[in-house]
């Protein structure tokens with residue numbers, strides 16, 4: 001079972017919004033799609049899910065081309081946060097629509113989740129707050145039983161308790177090993193510990209594809225303090241400087257080996273400490289530019 005995105009490209013207004021994006025989704029994973037504002041995360045979800053037509057590239061589900069086998073669309077679920085056509089309908093009308101569209105729709109699960117969050121079937125979506133609408137779209141996505149779920153900023157606007165609940169629902173959903181969830185989000189702190197893999201998008205391209213557990217075992221964030229304010233060349237050559245504050249420099253090294261540590265010692269830091277590496281550090285190391293560092297320094 002797999003979903004393969006193969007060299008997907010999309011131009012919008014002559015701009016390459018997606019540029020030959022390729023990746024494979026295996027079952028049982030939660031994947032974070034991470035990138036700065038406007039890099040193309042939503043466009044990627046919309047193009048994979050057929051809301052936008054790709055200019056080139058293709059998508060296969062278990063080896064079959066999605067464009068040639070439209071029935072395979074029931075294997076994917078993406079509810080666009082801007083889906084305004086829902087607004088005038090009631091929960092029960094939407095349920096009927098999704099039951100018809102998704103043959104494996106799990107009505108029991110849907111009803112249980114509605115009850116858990118005190119939502120009732122006769123409620124109209126236009127009365128929902130932003131957070132309630134977000135919560136409802138997650139319940140609906142989960143209930144489709146589609147193996148591949150795409151959630152765009154699913155935690156946006158939800159209060160802390162609901163966010164935690166949602167994340168545990170999502171973890172439960174993938175635990176069976178049959179489903180995968182892709183989450184586009186800026187909320188790196190909350191994604192930490194939830195996602196297994198991070199796809200980092202920059203100007204429409206995937207620039208990093210990290211298996212986080214493996215990444216954490218070989219990468220380190222190191223804080224170094226020097227006598228003067230000059231950043232040694234070795235740091236820039238072997239790692240990504242993510243913070244400079246006076247004589248204190250913080251660097252992310254993706255391959256922190258004993259040999260590299262020995263080379264760092266030769267730069268004579270007056271203090272050196274290994275710090276835990278977070279998703280935010282990986283974001284800073286890969287998706288920020290020199291100009292951003294100046295702002296942060």
Ligand SMILES: Nc1ncnc2c1ncn2[C@@H]1O[C@H](COP(=O)(O)OP(=O)(O)OP(=O)(O)O)[C@@H](O)[C@H]1O
Nearest residue numbers: 012013017035036037038039040041042043044184
């Ligand atoms: N329908 C559209 N019409 C015009 N431009 C569009 C459209 N959809 C996307 N774009 C442009 O494509 C680029 C990528 O937008 P997209 O919404 O995919 O980014 P994003 O990574 O999801 O951003 P954010 O993190 O801010 O939600 C932006 O420059 C955006 O203006």
